[in-house]
Amino acid sequence: MPKRGYHHGNLREALVASCLKLIEEKGPTGFSLSEAAREAGVTPAAVYRHFAGREDLIAEAAHQGYDIFGDLMEHAYDGGNPSALSAFLATGRAYLAFANKFPGHYVAMFESGISIQRNPALNASATRALGVLEKAATDLSQHIPADRRPPPQMFSAHIWAMSHGVVELFARGSPGTKSPFPPADLLETGIGIYLRGLGLIPPDR
Amino acid sequence: MPKRGYHHGNLREALVASCLKLIEEKGPTGFSLSEAAREAGVTPAAVYRHFAGREDLIAEAAHQGYDIFGDLMEHAYDGGNPSALSAFLATGRAYLAFANKFPGHYVAMFESGISIQRNPALNASATRALGVLEKAATDLSQHIPADRRPPPQMFSAHIWAMSHGVVELFARGSPGTKSPFPPADLLETGIGIYLRGLGLIPPDR
DNA sequence: TGTACATCAGTGAACGCGCGTTCACTGATGTAC
């Protein structure tokens, strides 16, 4: 039973780890297959024992990211308990927590240009993960009076957009901008105000 | 008076144009100085007559972007007339319009990794442009009861984040996701709900 | 108006580099007897 492989031990996972580290440090385009191999202490050619090529390696990193992300989101959602509102807020926090804790994965998923459609497994993983957010939004939207209830997909798109925007603009130092507020606070208050606008939180607080 | 230059005509601007086109088509990392030169019908070495190098060319593209962006935002803001609310909404629309109309500039500004700090002129241009959004937010926040008024910077950060998120996730087809709604509608409704949450728009509509 | 000259935008060849990918190979490992 080859639990630890022949020579290296577990090159496949080591390569994914190097990929994540490099992508986190240098951005999706600063990443090179050769450097990932070097990081793992291996010849570039060895990579081809495990991956079809550069893109395939990034796709695997993204795939693993969506799996982790989906788990975190589902755990936060927790079947919609104790309430649709609290479950929804928890998924918002989980989004940001994921971006903070797994920046390499985040970049591989959302900034690398890897298409979700590139293989069915990746697609399934991504769909599941993003589905949790939509589910939480759908649950919560039941509490909005039907006449001024936006489609749940729109609802979740708003929240996703704000979350992604906070991550990109303020949770990284990228454009030389320093965040005026802690990103977590920014997102928390932003979502809070938005939900108040939907009548889901009492206006007076 | 060398209005049109010696040989090429106006190589400097032609190179910026090529840079924008390539950056729009291939992303910030797909852009190469050599290809921009080729596009402009010129040897790579010729670029060095006008720019210090690759990064400098991208920075110039970003700089021009911030200038255009700033103009659009100021025009939309229009001194806060006819009302703080309408001026604010107009800046939100202008943001998205800019991203749509000048995608190359947008990418150079927000996705290329070029720091705003790299030279004072760029910094000034960016600060002015982003300052308009903050000004519009500050004006508008005067209409919120002081006891539940968030800091204007936070307010404008929320709007910026949602706008940027909508652009990145839904106004481009990048992650293989197709937008469930037109980005403009998404942003309009999102900002509307947010402002209702601040008590700036009547809740019943 | 015509000629001589200075300028300097763009050339073309060359550089060293790291990239992604291929290929025949080798030698450590696991397995069968």
Next chain:
DNA sequence: TGTACATCAGTGAACGCGCGTTCACTGATGTAC
């Protein structure tokens, strides 16, 4: 337990490529007389 063998993970050399940057140059342009 010991030996012979098959497997296949990783090697190392090689490929062609496009990149960013440098340099001495050339020749079209604008200018002075």
